[in-house]
Amino acid sequence: MAKPKISSDWMGGCAGCHMSFLDMDERIIKLVELADLRSTPITDLKVPDESGVDVGILEGSVMNTANEEVVHRMRERCKILVALGDCAVFGGVPAMRNFFTIEETLRRGYVETESTDENGKVPDDPELCKQTRVRAVHEVVPVELHVPGCPPDPDVIFYVLSELAQGRMPELKGDKINWH
Amino acid sequence: MVAQKITIEPVTRIEGHAKVTVHLKPDGKVEHAYLHVNEFRGFEKFCEGRMVFEMPYITPRICGICPVSHHLASAKAGDDLLSCPPPKPAVMLRDLMHMGQIIQSHGMHFFELAGPDLLLGFDADPAIRNVVGLIQAAPDLTVKAVRLRKFGQEIIKTLGGRKVHPDFAVPGGVNKALTVSERDEILSLIDENIATTQVGIKIMKDWAAEHIEDINKFAVLESGYLGLVTPNNGLELSDGIIRLKDSQGQELERFEGRNYLDYIAEHVEPWSYLKFPYYKKFGFPGGVYRVGPLGRLNNADIIETPMAAEEMKYWKSLNNGKPVGNTLYYHLARMIEALFALERVRILCEDPDILSTDIINTRQYNKGEGVGVIEAPRGTLFHHYWANANGQLERVNLIVSTGHNNWAMSTAVDSVAKTYIDGPVTEGMLNRVEAAIRAHDPCLSCSTHAVGQMPIEIEVLDVEGKLVNTVKRGL
């Protein structure tokens, strides 16, 4: 049987969940034996296979139009969607932005900050994405598995992925959600 | 053929979200290439109203790759704002944690992110040009590299309870002392990791000897250099004075971190969410400078630990004592710094004060404003807070490491695109454009704190800017 394919991507987060994934250290070699790691931010494939992957993992909240594209593409191309970490599960620290308007947040960043020079202006090139309200992944598309933690512990990530790679749905309870 | 635009998106094996657009002229030659950093989060706004002591826990969520830098810069801004300088053992313990982060971050970058280009080649199949390919091509080395990163992460965990987003520094000091057995465990692993770092240095030197043409052709930039130095102008990563040099190596300024606003300003371009810091006196873009490993080795005159000191002599010989402008040498500089960090870990752990429990200064006086500066793995990081009498923040300003290199990365992308893209565009050429960015090890999560994340894309545009073609890779 072909090894199950796993893809991951990141959105509005800090990359910490992917770092925690790397913190499984030597076990990553074991994981590579169990599963076929396709596109991830640390490999060179850019997007999940068009033909689909078995497991899609998303880190980060959905906070702009570029994130929306990522979230929909992953949903369309994966069978099991995993929201990894507090940002993806709840919105996390970036969701603090929802206490302010997008305009005032951008104005602070590009006009008012003390180090910004007098020509500061909110970037508006059409190549750039547009900011939106900050949302958890499940507010945008259905999610099969939520793995909370900021970031989730590497042991938990390894458990979740090795279970999924062996065709089982991991059960997160007890120690496994007892994060700090 | 009409003029075209090529898009590389996302840029992979870097930390964060970005895309590159290459605008071609009708003859197929490159007109200009842009690096768009495509993420904005807004920490500078949404931290308003938070308490100063919460900041060492909120700001690390800017970046999970260098959370320790934000954690410590934030605590240092708190020390300044509350006028409570930490006692010496706390300063040492913070430094120890910071060295752990330099080791993990540099180790990971060299072997796991940039390594595939160096060890497998720029033109290797994208499906294997990654850490998995490395596991297959060089399993022993990969295991050593994994252990190097792990060593750094374990130091962080020993002190702060967890590897990512530790809980350790507070304004005035730290919340945990180091035990004898913890110290001994750290000491016992230093030699093995020094050996791995030396392998890295050798790989880079051999690679450089074989690819000297690439090195001399690949994004060689003139810029100033900025970073912390010791009183003797030695390499410094935790506490020191800021020095700024010009492209020829002449010192332009020396200043205290807290006075940064007198020297540095940030420029905004409409096509990127990442701002462009520059030296105020020279304006933008005349006053651009680089930071991070290459910037720091150019900026310092010496390194004050014995093994890294030798490597520093080699570094200074590369361009007859003048700053080394070749972007690909970032990788060598990174390994030399990792060696320095490992030696510092030993020096710190061999000092009996590291075991002291005098780790916090609780006498506080709120002066309402504070600045914290540190050399994050990718360069100088500034946190600046203004608080009311209750210690609640009214304003926050951040200048993050990767931002300082924004001009250099953008220029490197443009220069590499012009050098390598000619005629039909191949995957390997596109990868070189990405490598120009990756050499700076941008942490776009970080730089876009305020501003957001970065993987890449190449698009082909005609003269009117209409999209003709998107080169998608690795499907």
Ligand code: SF4
């Ligand atoms: S959950 Fe935490 S570690 Fe993960 S991306 Fe969000 S802030 Fe970073």
